[in-house]
Amino acid sequence: MKPYPGEDFLLTTEPAKRLYHSYAENRPILDCHCHLSPRELAEDRHWENITQLWLGGDHYKWRALRSDGVEERFITGDASPREKFEKWAALMPRLAGNPLYHWTHLELKRYFGISEPLSAKNAGEVWERCNEKLKTMSARSIVESSNVKLIYTTDDPTDDLRWHARLKEEFSVPVLPGFRPDKAMNVERPGFAQYIFRLGQDIHDLDSLMAALISSIDRFHAMGCRNADHGLDRIPASFDGDPELILRRALSGMEVTPREGDCFRSYLLYFLAEEYRRRDWVMQLHFGALRNLNPPALEALGPDTGFDAIRGESGAGVALGTFLGRLCVDEIMPKTVLYSLDPADNAVIGSVIGCFQGEGVRARLQQGSAWWFNDTKEGILSQLTSLASLGVLGNFIGMVTDSRSFLSYTRHEYFRRLLCRLLGQWVEEGDLPPIWEELGQLVEDVSFRNAARYFGFDLK
Numbered sequence: 339m340k341p342y343p344g345e346d347f348l349l350t351t352e353p354a355k356r357l358y359h360s361y362a363e364n365r366p367i368l369d370c371h372c373h374l375s376p377r378e379l380a381e382d383r384h385w386e387n388i389t390q391l392w393l394g395g396d397h398y399k400w401r402a403l404r405s406d407g408v409e410e411r412f413i414t415g416d417a418s419p420r421e422k423f424e425k426w427a428a429l430m431p432r433l434a435g436n437p438l439y440h441w442t443h444l445e446l447k448r449y450f451g452i453s454e455p456l457s458a459k460n461a462g463e464v465w466e467r468c469n470e471k472l473k474t475m476s477a478r479s480i481v482e483s484s485n486v487k488l489i490y491t492t493d494d495p496t497d498d499l500r501w502h503a504r505l506k507e508e509f510s511v512p513v514l515p516g517f518r519p520d521k522a523m524n525v526e527r528p529g530f531a532q533y534i535f536r537l538g539q540d541i542h543d544l545d546s547l548m549a550a551l552i553s554s555i556d557r558f559h560a561m562g563c564r565n566a567d568h569g570l571d572r573i574p575a576s577f578d579g580d581p582e583l584i585l586r587r588a589l590s591g592m593e594v595t596p597r598e599g600d601c602f603r604s605y606l607l608y609f610l611a612e613e614y615r616r617r618d619w620v621m622q623l624h625f626g627a628l629r630n631l632n633p634p635a636l637e638a639l640g641p642d643t644g645f646d647a648i649r650g651e652s653g654a655g656v657a658l659g660t661f662l663g664r665l666c667v668d669e670i671m672p673k674t675v676l677y678s679l680d681p682a683d684n685a686v687i688g689s690v691i692g693c694f695q696g697e698g699v700r701a702r703l704q705q706g707s708a709w710w711f712n713d714t715k716e717g718i719l720s721q722l723t724s725l726a727s728l729g730v731l732g733n734f735i736g737m738v739t740d741s742r743s744f745l746s747y748t749r750h751e752y753f754r755r756l757l758c759r760l761l762g763q764w765v766e767e768g769d770l771p772p773i774w775e776e777l778g779q780l781v782e783d784v785s786f787r788n789a790a791r792y793f794g795f796d797l798k
Contacts, residue, residue, distance in 0.1 A: 342455065343443050348715070348755040353772060354762025361778040361785075362754040366487040366797065367747055368789045371516065371567060371622060371738040376491050376501035378744075379513055383477045388468035389419035392445075393426060395742045397644035402438055403429060404644070414639060420465060427461035437714045437752070444748040449480065477744055481511055484747035487786075488795050490516040490565050495554035496536050499561050506561070512795075517558045517566040517619075522551060523606050525588045526599035534589060542589065544582050548609060555613055564794055566614055570625040572651060574603035575660035581605040604661070611665055614672040620793055621672045624709065626654070626679035648679050648711055655686045662694050662703075673699065673792065675735070677706035684721055688728030701733035704792070709740060713749065718756045732780045735789040754785050 385391040412425045433439040446452040493515040505513045538550035579601030628649040630636045665671040691703035708721040737753035739746040764770040
């Protein structure tokens with residue numbers, strides 16, 4: 339019986355162990371999409387207790403606690419940090435098969451030197467040991483000790499980027515802004531007109547809106563940004579409306595229908611794609627989320643608190659093909675990474691992007707890593723297998739944390755172990771030859787080097 343979580347955790351064959359320990363284990367991390375707070379990094383935040391660091395904003399954990407019948411006061415409410423931690427510890431033995439079980443123990447081991455599985459029995463001891471260790475830890479020290487060489491945060495066009503400017507002067511790790519203009523595109527949602535006023539007080543039509551967005555893009559570019567990210571319910575591919583009229587109606591307070599919203603997003607995303615292409619930016623599209631399903635919870639707790647799900651709509655291939663085809667015809671397609679929250683879209687994305695590769699760019703279009711509800715053991719292995727079957731696995735840009743937690747860098751370790759597990763299994767079964775130099779190169783490329791090339795980052 340293997341130790342848990344041992345040095346060969348998730349590595350089920352000798353080839354897998356060789357690949358991981360020789361080519362993946364100590365390699366640098368490039369996190370090209372996350373939700374870390376640049377302010378917390380700039381101020382080098384310290385935490386008083388493990389609950390602040392671990393449970394303070396983690397909706398993955400919040401969902402699991404609610405599923406265990408834990409009252410909300412012990413999740414996001416006024417219970418003490420110690421009580422909240424004890425509820426999480428008591429849940430752990432029932433979380434078998436959930437990636438939170440693996441992530442929790444990897445984080446305890448890597449950052450706190452604790453190898454014992456967490457439970458109600460040792461909650462008090464773990465609480466004390468973690469809090470003692472936290473006295474010597476900070477936001478920056480966690481990033482540095484994790485061997486992180488690049489971070490892209492997620493930032494609104496209205497952000498003044500002052501924390502990034504401070505980090506540029508003070509911190510050894512590049513922390514670059516990632517351009518996220520969702521609020522400027524969600525024309526049918528409440529608060530749109532007020533947001534546009536914050537983006538630019540003189541915005542009154544499409545031309546002035548696009549000018550304001552270009553101004554923000556230029557500011558982000560000057561701060562080192564080469565990465566835009568969009569969170570979309572679905573890929574917008576409707577070009578049969580009048581975006582100028584839709585915008586004017588929204589700014590005047592009139593109702594905008596979902597269909598009109600899709601038309602407006604299609605137009606604006608097309609425009610932004612051309613701007614990204616002009617600056618050699620990467621465009622990342624996250625789609626397929628069904629958000630805020632629980633109205634009382636949304637009213638009480640707000641968005642991003644654990645009440646989203648997988649949209650599960652068919653027709654993603656049609657929308658992707660329509661939108662990408664239009665970019666292709668007009669020769670304005672930037673490097674593009676596509677993430678679907680629906681695991682059924684793995685093969686859809688893999689087949690669609692194969693239609694738009696070329697122009698002398700290696701893997702110009704990418705399928706993004708298994709995301710959100712899919713960054714499980716099975717989800718990661720499924721995404722890797724599908725990508726390898728339909729594309730070129732060795733060109734994959736690998737894992738992103740997509741997280742608000744500073745301890746989430748163990749997810750890169752988790753991903754790399756599963757990548758080596760899969761390749762090792764293929765070697766063991768005779769599906770791949772044991773040419774270690776070639777396999778090692780593939781592991782290193784997928785782990786970090788491909789992302790560096792794709793985003794134009796010099797590892798030296």
